[in-house]
Amino acid sequence: MPEPIRVRGSVVVPDAELVWRFSRSSGPGGQHVNTSDTQVELRYDLAASDALPEVWKQRALERLAGRLVDGRVLVVRASEHRSQWRNREVAAARLASLLGEATAPPPKARRATRPSRGMVERRLTNKRHRSELKQGRRAPRGEQ
Numbered sequence: 001m002p003e004p005i006r007v008r009g010s011v012v013v014p015d016a017e018l019v020w021r022f023s024r025s026s027g028p029g030g031q032h033v034n035t036s037d038t039q040v041e042l043r044y045d046l047a048a049s050d051a052l053p054e055v056w057k058q059r060a061l062e063r064l065a066g067r068l069v070d071g072r073v074l075v076v077r078a079s080e081h082r083s084q085w086r087n088r089e090v091a092a093a094r095l096a097s098l099l100g101e102a103t104a105p106p107p108k109a110r111r112a113t114r115p116s117r118g119m120v121e122r123r124l125t126n127k128r129h130r131s132e133l134k135q136g137r138r139a140p141r142g143e144q
Contacts, residue, residue, distance in 0.1 A: 005092050007099045013051050019043040020088070025079040039079035040087040042095055047072035052103065060102035067098075074098065 005013040025039035046052075046060055046068065061068070069075055076098070078091040115123075 003089075003092070005096045005099075007052065007056075007096065008103060011052060011056070013044065013049070013095070013099070017044060017049055017051060019045075022084060025087075036084070038082060038084045038087055039077065040084060040091045042076045042078075042088075042091040043069075044074045044076075044095060044099075045072055046074050052099075056103040060099060063102040064098065 004015070005018070007013060019042070021041040021043070022037035023039045023041070024037055046057065046064070049057065052060065061072075064074060065071070067074060074095070076091045076094045078087040078094065081087050081090065
């Protein structure tokens, strides 16, 4: 692969930690699809990796627990393109985005706030206005 798989910042997954597998893919391609291995499977042993800082690795193992094979290996497949090269690029991009999201720090806790008095008044005024509009559309009681 010409481009290394960049997780976040300067952290890069080395090619030595990636395992590529190729197989025949279904889908468009005519007779070509029956003879070439265009489907790509990219495997990354997350638990054994030395590329990620330990904190990021633990965070990723927790967040990706449902996707991991045997609790440690992340598998990404790509088969939507007719060429193996394009599918390799797609698989690498998917792995990078998965790892980037999984290693991101948790969001800051939301601080509870109260709506301002003006906002509450605007909301209630708007509700009253809507109610009056809808009441104006109704037929008078005796004319139904």
